Amino acid sequence: MVIVVDSCAESEVKSTTGKIAGFDFGLKTFLTCSDETLIESPQFLKQSLNAIKKASKNHSEKLKGSNNRERARKNLVRQHEDVSHRRCDWFWKLAHKLTDQFDILCFETLNLKGMQRLWGRKISDLAFGEFLQILEWVAKKKGKQVVYIEQWYPSSKTCFNCGHILEDLHLSVREWRCPSCQSINGRDENAAKNIQAVGASTVGLGDVRRAGARNCCLTPESPPF
Numbered sequence: 001m002v003i004v005v006d007s008c009a010e011s012e013v014k015s016t017t018g019k020i021a022g023f024d025f026g027l028k029t030f031l032t033c034s035d036e037t038l039i040e041s042p043q044f045l046k047q048s049l050n051a052i053k054k055a056s057k058n059h060s061e062k063l064k065g066s067n068n069r070e071r072a073r074k075n076l077v078r079q080h081e082d083v084s085h086r087r088c089d090w091f092w093k094l095a096h097k098l099t100d101q102f103d104i105l106c107f108e109t110l111n112l113k114g115m116q117r118l119w120g121r122k123i124s125d126l127a128f129g130e131f132l133q134i135l136e137w138v139a140k141k142k143g144k145q146v147v148y149i150e151q152w153y154p155s156s157k158t159c160f161n162c163g164h165i166l167e168d169l170h171l172s173v174r175e176w177r178c179p180s181c182q183s184i185n186g187r188d189e190n191a192a193k194n195i196q197a198v199g200a201s202t203v204g205l206g207d208v209r210r211a212g213a214r215n216c217c218l219t220p221e222s223p224p225f
Ligand SMILES: [Zn+2]
Pocket: 159, 160, 161, 162, 163, 164, 178, 179, 180, 181, 182, 183
């Protein structure tokens, strides 16, 4: 992939779309947007990971020091590079799509170690952190803004409709009824809407009562990948 980079000039956030959105990361659905659109994790990643598994098994079965083993090693490296390229390519395209659609993009600060503990190794395959680095880079180039809200903000447990906060919400619960206002909240959609509202308040666009978030606009010096 060839990346052409213009000279780096600081710019104000360009309000070309007038839109702000919140996003919630997930395993099956990669991103849930506050406008209720879903961005599914691409199937090709899963397929390429299966190819890696096969190549890895093939490599370990060959006799150490043999030509066959060397060939299998090269094949394994190639499979790894293939997955990484395809994922990266998908991330760049998605970053461009989202920054064309929105001016301000709000996310929760990722706690990758915590997520890894909860969800297992899948999380590293999805590489949310890698995507955010690319998104920040693209956003900066286009004069758009990426806003992070504190990871302790209970985006999933807070009812977007009335502000009621649940004491507990198990990871397996995909939908819940608010005990205060009776509204039915889809877990990810509700979280994305809360993230948008908190993000909006930190940049002075929304309800300041939801403040308690942090605006952290990174300014990468060079392209992340
Ligand atoms: Zn409610």
